[in-house]
Amino acid sequence: MIEISDVSREYRRGADRVRALQGVSLAVPAGRFVALMGPSGSGKSTLLNLLAGLDRPSRGRVRVAGADLGELDDDALASFRARHVGFVFQFFNLIPVLDALHNVELPLLLQSMPRSERLERARTALRVVGLEGRHSHRPSELSGGEQQRVAIARAIVSDPSLLVADEPTGDLDAHNARQTLALLRELSASLRKTIVMVTHDPRAEEYVDEVHVLDKGVLRAPSAAGAGIVAP
């Protein structure tokens, strides 16, 4: 599903050249739930952006779902993300003027699909995350945990093969954090979604299949931990 070969990413910050990633290689088979961990500034989000098609490597190759992302232009990358990637963010990032149903519908606007089908699929996604009674609620009317579940519904509604989650529990209390991790675990197990999650949350290790640790832009050996509560 994901093949990252000897990838480096450098960028400029003022006069300085920052080496965010150095010679990273990683392979994630389809259906795996993987955590990227490490201290702040270690390159976790940079790696996540590369494999989600939000950024391009300075060197090396990133292949996801059979596509070499380094060879795609901006429009093709946008199209790739729309078809293959679902996003979950730390701060949920829902559109405040839309209710839960229409927030979830958003990614489907990019597909040729009748409105009735879009709304039906959005309802289904909300049911999967346990929010079937909250369709007409706006983000401000939902708790943090519920907002994150709406965001997860938005991420899966277009049935992408890859979900990327950037600190999905970072803005949640312990209870909601566990519920979110369990939901992601469930999606990986039941829907065979490949999930790559950047997190600082040590509880995540109980739910994921494997943990990769980044330090100063270099990928350390994968931890055997994980394996998860639910066996892969």
Place this chain on the structure above:
Amino acid sequence: MKYLPLVLRNLGRNPTRTLLTVAAVALAIALIALLRTLPDGMQRMLNEFASNTRIGVFSEAGMSYPLPYAHLRKVAALEGVEAVASWTWVGGTHDPDRGVRFPSFAIEAEGLAGVWPDWAIRPEARADFARHRNGAIVGVATMTREGWQVGDLVTLVSTALPLSLELQIVGTIDQPGMPLLFVRREYLDQALQAQGSSLDWAGTLWIRARDPLVVPALQREIEALFRHSEASAVAQTEKGYLGRVFGFLEDFLTLILVVTALVAVCVVFIASNTASLAIRERGGELAVLRAIGFPRRTLLGLLVAETTLLAAVAGVLGVGVALGLTGVLRASSFATRFPPLGAFTVDGEIVLASLGLALGLGVVTGLAPAVQAIRRAPAQMLRELD
């Protein structure tokens, strides 16, 4: 169309700001539409009032300088001249405390009939004007405004000359909006003679040519006739004459148009700044939309659609206001007091141009901030989000 609900929701996220922006743009569009009626209105008014056979002759020094009355006889003798008349400014009011309330001139009775046969004056009124030395013919606008009836006796206090004239209204000029009041020149002359003076001058000489084709030659001939006299003169068609009268107003209008254009530009800047603020506030949302696969062009289209839709609504409102105002002005008593107002209409061309301007304004105000917002890479936008 599938994006329309999203566009509408975004416009509704800050109703006060949306309403104020719509109001500002609508006001600018209404102003521009109203001012655009002025040049056409002027032209329409000139076409309506001016004949293609009448020539006005006035002093080369300026319209407010008199000409020797003897000039009238000389132009009357020219080949191609059908009738002549003179206008001499009396000014006047029937209430000195309120200043000049209507334009009044002294004229020859036969001149009124000969030079303006097209004016809606009943034959018996023309006859009475010729018969009664103190007769007055009054435009319907002034009749209505002053509450006069035919047969009324009124005292005209001149503001140009030290005298008063006792007049009897013998008829009306039934041209819509006509404000002029005419007294007999002979009567004014006698009043001046009673004071030891006489009327040996005139303000403007009017000529009706036999044929529109001889008008240009007549103009040249009249100007040549007086070129070396002590009072050289300018001869213009009635359209040119009225155009010159309104020329002063036109300069003023040009100034207003320039100021209005500047106001409109200011409104564009304000609307653009508002759009820029509104888009900047949504940087996080735009970053997420870019991340989940919305292409740049789609986001650009959505953002520009918002400002364009807003401007279109403002354009329709602005045009509606302009249409309403001109309609109200035409129907109000203003139009009878100041006839030019009746000629100013917001026609189809102005409606289309104003709506086009509103749409263009919407695109321009939305484009710059939208391009600025979406040109960055999605990863960078998301980093700024954190």
